[in-house]
Each structure stands twice: as structure tokens, then as C-alpha cells.
Amino acid sequence: MDPTYTLAGIMGWPVRYSRSPVIHGHWIREHGVKGDYVMLPVQATNLPDALRGLKAMGFAGCNLTIPHKVAALALLDRVDPLAARIGAVNTLVVKDGALVGYNTDAEGYIQSLREACPGWRADAGPTSGPMAVLGAGGAARAVLAVLGEQGAPEIRICNRSLDKAQALAAEFGAHYPGTRWLALPWDQRHAALEGCAQLVNTTSLGMTGQEALDLRLDALPPTALVCDVIYTPLETPLLAAARLRPAGQHVTVNGLGMLLHQARAAFQHWFGLLPEVTPALRRAVEATF
Numbered sequence: 001m002d003p004t005y006t007l008a009g010i011m012g013w014p015v016r017y018s019r020s021p022v023i024h025g026h027w028i029r030e031h032g033v034k035g036d037y038v039m040l041p042v043q044a045t046n047l048p049d050a051l052r053g054l055k056a057m058g059f060a061g062c063n064l065t066i067p068h069k070v071a072a073l074a075l076l077d078r079v080d081p082l083a084a085r086i087g088a089v090n091t092l093v094v095k096d097g098a099l100v101g102y103n104t105d106a107e108g109y110i111q112s113l114r115e116a117c118p119g120w121r122a123d124a125g126p127t128s129g130p131m132a133v134l135g136a137g138g139a140a141r142a143v144l145a146v147l148g149e150q151g152a153p154e155i156r157i158c159n160r161s162l163d164k165a166q167a168l169a170a171e172f173g174a175h176y177p178g179t180r181w182l183a184l185p186w187d188q189r190h191a192a193l194e195g196c197a198q199l200v201n202t203t204s205l206g207m208t209g210q211e212a213l214d215l216r217l218d219a220l221p222p223t224a225l226v227c228d229v230i231y232t233p234l235e236t237p238l239l240a241a242a243r244l245r246p247a248g249q250h251v252t253v254n255g256l257g258m259l260l261h262q263a264r265a266a267f268q269h270w271f272g273l274l275p276e277v278t279p280a281l282r283r284a285v286e287a288t289f
């Protein structure tokens with residue numbers, strides 16, 4: 001093993017649709033890093049062996065994607081406190097022979113907000129107020145952790161399966177007691193937008209190949225930030241509807257910023273430098289859509 005050569009990758013099943021090799025490959029070339037970022041197609045049942053193999057094969061670490069983000073938690077030597085609160089890891093780092101888990105999706109989300117809305121904060125100022133989060137899956141966990149961590153006064157979680165929204169409200173309520181956590185049934189999603197400073201779609205509705213999110217924006221204040229974690233397409237029907245609202249002055253945020261910025265933090269863990277999200281990188285990733 002060449003000690004100056006750094007190897008990382010993305011482990012998942014399926015993994016071939018992932019944009020992460022494009023992103024990390026771009027930065028590896030841009031910075032002349034001696035290393036590589038490879039696809040690691042690993043089925044759920046093989047995860048324990050594959051994680052042991054990472055150390056054996058001299059990897060600096062890897063990203064995890066579907067279906068491993070939650071299952072890996074129990075297989076690691078250490079888990080970063082934020083990742084533990086989120087309940088999922090997307091970045092693994094081999095440190096002195098130990099496997100350490102992080103979650104950089106949360107960092108990705110907050111950076112995407114700050115990129116679109118410089119000075120964004122949840123706890124004070126014009127971008128503060130109740131926040132409506134649609135969905136209660138893996139992406140929702142990272143978003144909820146950010147909003148709780150940043151001191152949002154009230155978070156309304158609205159999900160098709162109400163029990164999942166209730167479970168998340170209880171779980172995150174214990175981590176972030178300064179926030180008022182509400183779980184709402186799916187049919188109340190339209191009214192849940194009343195007075196909100198931010199709306200985030202974390203469901204898969206609106207993704208290419210999926211039905212659109214059926215949501216009436218009438219109750220949403222015209223100044224609210226409207227976000228969608230989906231990045232295919234870049235402008236989901238939700239973001240288009242927000243942009244076209246007659247009285248709307250909505251700043252909209254798509255999921256590409258979250259994707260690029262979570263990768264940035266992961267790259268730094270393995271390769272030791274913090275790369276930039278540049279227009280060239282965006283073009284390289286957008287060319288894959």
C-alpha cells in the first residue's frame with residue numbers, strides 16, 4: 001500500500017446512479033490529489049464484511065447510501081454525536097484502525113441554505129419562525145437536526161405515516177427541547193404552512209419518475225424560504241409553484257447544494273483539504289442529469 005495514495009468511495013445498493021464519484025473525481029483532479037474515489041456496490045447482508053474490508057484494503061473511508069445509512073450505526077467503533085442524534089451516518093472514516101461514522105448531510109443542508117440566503121439563521125431575524133418539514137425519512141432526519149440545532153422556535157413535521165412523524169417529534173424533542181415539535185397528519189399539510197418562515201420537502205414526491213407533491217401554498221407567507229432536498233429535477237413542481245406564486249417573493253433552494261456541500265465535508269475528512277463548490281463542479285454534476 002502506497003501511504004501517499006488515498007482511497008475512498010461510495011458503498012450502497014444500487015450505487016451506479018450516484019453522483020458522488022463525479023463530485024469527488026472532480027476535486028481529486030482539480031487539486032492533483034493522489035488517490036481515487038470508487039463505487040462500492042454492497043448489498044445489505046454484506047455490510048458487516050464490507051466494512052471490515054475497508055480497513056483491510058487501506059481505505060481512508062467511504063460514503064454510505066441506501067440501504068446502509070442506519071444499519072451501519074451498530075457496526076462502527078465510534079459515532080460522531082451529531083450523527084448519533086440524526087440516527088444515520090453517510091460518511092465513514094478509518095482513524096487509527098477504528099471506523100468512525102459522521103453525518104455530513106446536515107452540514108450540506110445548512111450550507112445550501114446559507115448559499116441561497118446569506119446570513120440565514122433559525123433562531124432570530126427574518127428567516128426565523130415556524131418551519132414546516134414534509135416527510136419523516138432519512139433526509140428529514142438531517143434537516144430536522146439542522147433546524148433543531150440552529151434553534152428553530154417551532155418545527156411542524158407532516159408525514160403520510162403519522163406514527164413516523166410522531167416518533168421523530170418525540171426523538172428530536174428530547175435532543176432539542178428549546179424547539180416546539182409538532183407532528184401533523186398528511187391531510188393537514190396545506191394548513192401547516194400558516195405563518196411558516198421555511199418549508200422543506202424531504203419526501204420523494206416531485207422526484208423524476210414520481211408523482212408531484214400535492215400541496216396548496218395559499219397559507220404560506222410570501223417571504224418564506226421554500227426548499228426541496230430533491231435534485232432530480234433541479235426545479236421540482238413545488239419550487240416552480242413557489243417561484244410562480246403571484247404574491248411570492250420566495251427564495252427557493254433545490255437539493256443540489258445539499259448534495260455538493262455534504263460531499264465537501266466528506267472530502268475533507270479523507271483527503272485533508274476542504275474543496276470549493278464551484279460553477280465548474282455544478283456544471284459537471286448537472287451534465288449527468
Ligand code: NDP
Pocket residue numbers: 105108134135136137138139140159160161164202203204205207229230231255256258259260262
Ligand atoms: P425515505 O424513503 O427515507 O423517505 C421517504 C419519505 O417520502 C417518507 O417520509 C415517505 O412517507 C414519503 N413519501 C414517499 N412516497 C410518498 C407518497 N406517495 N405520499 C406521501 N409521502 C410519501 O427517503 P429519503 O429520506 O432517503 O429521501 C427522500 C428524498 O430526498 C429523495 O428524493 C432523495 O433523493 C432526497 N435526498 C436528497 C439528498 C441531498 O443531498 N440533496 C440527501 C438524501 C436524500 P412515509 O413515511 O409515509 O413512507
